[in-house]
Amino acid sequence: MSTRNSQANKAAARERLRAEREREAKKAKTRRQIIVGVSVVAVLAVVGGGAYLIKEAMKPSAWEAAKDRSLVKPANTSGKDGTTVVIGKADAKKTLEMYEDPRCPICSQFEQIVGPTIRKDVDAGKYKIQFIGATFIDNGSPGTGSKTALSALGAALNVSPDAFLDYKSALYSAKYHPEETDDKFKNRDYLIQIADTVPALKGNAAFQKAVQDGTYDKWALTMSDKFNSSGVQGTPTLKMDGKKITDGASDNAPMDAATYSSAIDKALKS
Numbered sequence: 001m002s003t004r005n006s007q008a009n010k011a012a013a014r015e016r017l018r019a020e021r022e023r024e025a026k027k028a029k030t031r032r033q034i035i036v037g038v039s040v041v042a043v044l045a046v047v048g049g050g051a052y053l054i055k056e057a058m059k060p061s062a063w064e065a066a067k068d069r070s071l072v073k074p075a076n077t078s079g080k081d082g083t084t085v086v087i088g089k090a091d092a093k094k095t096l097e098m099y100e101d102p103r104c105p106i107c108s109q110f111e112q113i114v115g116p117t118i119r120k121d122v123d124a125g126k127y128k129i130q131f132i133g134a135t136f137i138d139n140g141s142p143g144t145g146s147k148t149a150l151s152a153l154g155a156a157l158n159v160s161p162d163a164f165l166d167y168k169s170a171l172y173s174a175k176y177h178p179e180e181t182d183d184k185f186k187n188r189d190y191l192i193q194i195a196d197t198v199p200a201l202k203g204n205a206a207f208q209k210a211v212q213d214g215t216y217d218k219w220a221l222t223m224s225d226k227f228n229s230s231g232v233q234g235t236p237t238l239k240m241d242g243k244k245i246t247d248g249a250s251d252n253a254p255m256d257a258a259t260y261s262s263a264i265d266k267a268l269k270s
Contacts, residue, residue: 066217074158088128101134102149111172143183154216163200
C-alpha cells in the first residue's frame with residue numbers, strides 16, 4: 001500500500017468518525033429536548049392538576065351554596081318562608097304538631113306503627129297536622145341525607161298534600177328507610193326510586209327535576225332552622241296546644257296505636 005493511499009484511508013476514517021460523532025451529538029440533543037419537553041408537560045400537568053384540586057377544594061359544597069340561593073316555596077305551604085305546612089280539613093278545630101327528621105329511626109318506627117292511625121284521623125277531620133322537618137342527624141351521623149330527603153319532601157308537597165303524606169310514609173317504610181348511620185337518602189336517584197311507589201309521583205317529570213336540581217334545598221335549610229329555633233330536642237315529638245303528646249310513662253311520643261289514640265283523645269278534650 002502506497003503512503004498516499006494510506007493517508008487517504010486515514011483521512012476517510014477520520015471523516016467517518018467525525019460524521020458519526022455529529023450524528024450521535026444530534027441524537028443526544030434530540031433526546032435531551034424530548035426529555036425536557038416531557039418534563040415541562042408533566043410539571044405543567046401537576047401544577048395544573050394541583051391548581052384544579054385547590055380550586056375545587058375551595059368551592060363551597062352544594063349545601064353551602066344552597067344557603068345563598070333564592071328561596072323557592074313549595075305549593076300548599078304558608079307563612080313568610082313557606083315553612084308552615086298544615087294538612088287536613090279546614091274545619092278541624094285542633095292541630096297536631098309533628099317534628100320529624102327523615103333519617104330518624106324512631107320516626108320510621110312511629111310512622112310505620114302509628115302513621116296509619118294519624119292519616120285516618122286527619123282524613124276524618126278529627127284534627128289537622130302541622131309538619132316541622134329537622135335535619136340534625138346529618139350532624140350527629142355526618143351526611144346530607146336528612147336535608148336532601150327534606151328537600152324531596154318539599155318537591156312532593158309542591159305536587160299535593162296527599163303526595164307529601166304518601167311520600168313521607170314511603171320514606172319511613174321498613175323497605176326503604178336506611179339505618180341511621182347509612183346516609184342513603186343523600187342519593188337523589190334513590191329518593192326518586194322511592195317516589196315511584198307513590199302514584200302521584202311515579203314518572204312525574206316535574207317532581208323528579210325538582211329533586212335532582214335541588215329546587216327546594218334552600219327551603220329544606222329554612223325549615224331546619226325553624227326546627228332548631230323551636231326548642232324541641234328530639235324526634236319524633238308531638239305537640240297539641242303547646243303540650244307534648246306522650247306515652248304517659250315517659251316524655252316520649254306514643255309508639256303504638258292504642259296508646260296514641262288514648263293520648264290524642266285526652267288532648268282533644270282539654
